[in-house]
Amino acid sequence: MGKKIQASVPAKVILFGEHFVVYGKQALATAINRRLTVEVTSKEKKGYHVKIENIPTFGLEMDLEPGKEEGKGKALLYKDYDHATEAIAYVREATRYLEEKYGMDEEGVEMEIKSQIPLSAGLGSSAATCVATIAALKEYFDVGGDLEGIREDAHSVELAVQGAASPVDTAISTYGGYVSVEKGEVKRLRLPELNLIVGCVGSIPLSMGMDTKKVSEMGLKTKKIVADVKWRKDMFKSIFDYIFDAAEEITAQAIRAIEDEDFVKLGALMNINHGLLDAIGVVPKRLSELVKMSQASGALGAKVTGAGGLDEMGGVGSVLVLPGECGDWIKAAMEIADALVMDVKTGGEGLKVTVFD
Ligand code: MEV
Numbered sequence: 277m278g279k280k281i282q283a284s285v286p287a288k289v290i291l292f293g294e295h296f297v298v299y300g301k302q303a304l305a306t307a308i309n310r311r312l313t314v315e316v317t318s319k320e321k322k323g324y325h326v327k328i329e330n331i332p333t334f335g336l337e338m339d340l341e342p343g344k345e346e347g348k349g350k351a352l353l354y355k356d357y358d359h360a361t362e363a364i365a366y367v368r369e370a371t372r373y374l375e376e377k378y379g380m381d382e383e384g385v386e387m388e389i390k391s392q393i394p395l396s397a398g399l400g401s402s403a404a405t406c407v408a409t410i411a412a413l414k415e416y417f418d419v420g421g422d423l424e425g426i427r428e429d430a431h432s433v434e435l436a437v438q439g440a441a442s443p444v445d446t447a448i449s450t451y452g453g454y455v456s457v458e459k460g461e462v463k464r465l466r467l468p469e470l471n472l473i474v475g476c477v478g479s480i481p482l483s484m485g486m487d488t489k490k491v492s493e494m495g496l497k498t499k500k501i502v503a504d505v506k507w508r509k510d511m512f513k514s515i516f517d518y519i520f521d522a523a524e525e526i527t528a529q530a531i532r533a534i535e536d537e538d539f540v541k542l543g544a545l546m547n548i549n550h551g552l553l554d555a556i557g558v559v560p561k562r563l564s565e566l567v568k569m570s571q572a573s574g575a576l577g578a579k580v581t582g583a584g585g586l587d588e589m590g591g592v593g594s595v596l597v598l599p600g601e602c603g604d605w606i607k608a609a610m611e612i613a614d615a616l617v618m619d620v621k622t623g624g625e626g627l628k629v630t631v632f633d
Contacts, residue, residue, distance in 0.1 A: 280632040283412035284313040286624040287393040288400035288448035289474065289581045289596055292530045292549050293457075295505050295556060296523035297442040302458040304465075304527050305448045307624035308474070310399065312391040314408040316416045319384040324371055328364060328389045366402050370409040370433045377429070380417040387412070394616065396497045397476040398582020398594040402438070403445030406430040407627060415629050423450055423627065427462075438499045440506070452626025456531065467534045470622040473597040473606055474581070475570075475615040477562045478590050497592065498583040505556050516556070523552050543577025543598045550579035558584030562591035562613075569609050570595065574602030 286307035293303025319325060367389070374380060387409070393401040407430040414429070415421050427443070427450040434441045447455045447462045454465040509516045526549050533542040550567055553559055559567075563580050570578040577598040585593030595615075599606050603619075610617045 278318065278633075279416070281316045281412045281415045282313055282630045282632070283316075283408040283415070284311050284628045284630075285404045285408045285411075285449040286311055286400075286452055286626065287404060288445055289472070289594075289620070289622070290398075290444060291581075291596070291622075292527040292545070293523055294398075294444075294580075294582055294584075295502070295553065295558060296520050296527075297444055297457055298440050298502060298505075299509075299520060300459040301520055301524040302456060302527040303442070303444050304454065304456050304531055305444045306454045306467075306470075306622040307448050307452040307626060308399070308472075308620040308622060309624045310392045310618070310620070311624075312389065312393050312401065312404040312408055314405075314412040315388040315390075316412040317386045319386040321384045324385045324387060326364065326367055326387045326389065328367075329391070365437045366405045366433060367409055369437050370406055370413070370430075373429065373433050373436065374410065374413055374417070374419075378414075378417065378419040380413075380419065383417075385413070385416070394476050396592050398580070398584070399474070399476070400445045400449060400582070402498070403430065403434060404449045406433045407446055407449040411627055411629055415631065421629060426450055426627065438502070440502050441498075448626075450627050453623050456527075465531070467531070467623070468537060470534070470598070471603075472620050472622065473570075473599050473603060473610075474594050474618045474620050475566045475597065475610040475613075476594045476618070477566065477585070477615055478592045497586070497589055500589075501558055501583045501586060504586075505558065508557055519552050519555055523549065526552070539576055539598060539600065543575065543600065546577030546579045546596070546598060547571065553580050553584060558586075560585040560587045560589075560591035560593065563593050563595050566595045566610060566613060566615055569613060570597045570599075570606045573605040573609050574600060575606055576600040 287310040288305050290305045297303035393399050395401050410430045411426045430446040431443050443462050444457045451464050454467045456463045526545050530545045559580050567578045575597045581594050581596040585591045607617045
């Protein structure tokens with residue numbers, strides 16, 4: 277076949293409404309300026325050979341055998357990553373899904389994934405992997421490349437791996453910009469750019485010191501947290517109904533605050549949203565400390581973003597901060613607390629597919 281396809285997608289942050297969106301409430305998410313690329317070329321031997329490089333800390337190389345529980349993997353770079361095959365559950369499911377849907381299993385395919393998105397940090401690395409893998413393979417096999425179809429296929433893959441998943445993450449990786457999701461319906465919004473700070477705690481590539489079993493479990497951290505929230509919601513249904521309604525109102529008011537560039541109001545809404553995430557049990561100690569520290573250092577607003585975390589999984593996850601005038605203080609405080617700190621801009625470009633002949 278001889279051609280080379282490259283698909284590049286952005287990371288995401290959920291600004292408002294994570295978790296609540298799984299139950300149909302409105303969420304607002306945006307692309308940020310960190311990207312993941314998947315490059316697809318042909319190889320002689322049938323099957324998929326996958327290389328993953330999560331810049332700069334780990335690399336993984338393996339042959340994928342769709343349909344089987346474990347690929348035959350071998351960690352080649354930096355660290356022993358033999359037990360981390362769950363972390364590529366999304367790639368394996370994408371190849372299985374596409375083969376089943378489009379019957380494309382005759383080729384030998386070489387896939388190289390390079391990512392600037394820390395894993396399990398709530399920044400959409402799973403969705404980015406799904407969207408870029410699906411887009412690159414669909415282009416390679418010439419089975420249709422319209423954005424809507426790619427988004428839907430990628431969401432099906434995410435659902436198959438994760439159980440419950442809203443379309444938020446895959447929508448942002450596909451479209452970029454800002455996206456609102458409500459009752460499963462995706463709307464693209466035009467809103468002004470924001471400058472935010474993201475603080476990540478102990479995401480996988482940054483904490484390879486931990487034992488490999490824990491690392492492989494984290495590949496599916498979101499699935500566990502979403503299931504835990506469901507358990508609590510079922511147990512305290514009447515109370516959670518109020519919390520979920522409040523979360524929805526927060527998202528609606530936040531969209532208006534961004535439109536009006538009313539950052540004081542926006543920050544206050546982030547703080548309230550964080551309180552609700554704490555109430556539903558997705559704020560581990562370390563992320564809570566980062567949020568409190570940011571607020572105490574003068575941030576206009578701070579909250580957990582994405583799925584949140586669990587203390588028993590080391591509190592891995594991210595917080596999102598609207599810094600106001602105090603960005604330098606906040607970043608210094610976060611670094612002292614051993615977080616990975618990133619300045620991010622919202623509203624980045626969505627999926628970009630390049631064909632090299
Ligand atoms: C994960 O980034 C966001 C959650 O709301 C799950 C989802 O929307 O699928 C926790």
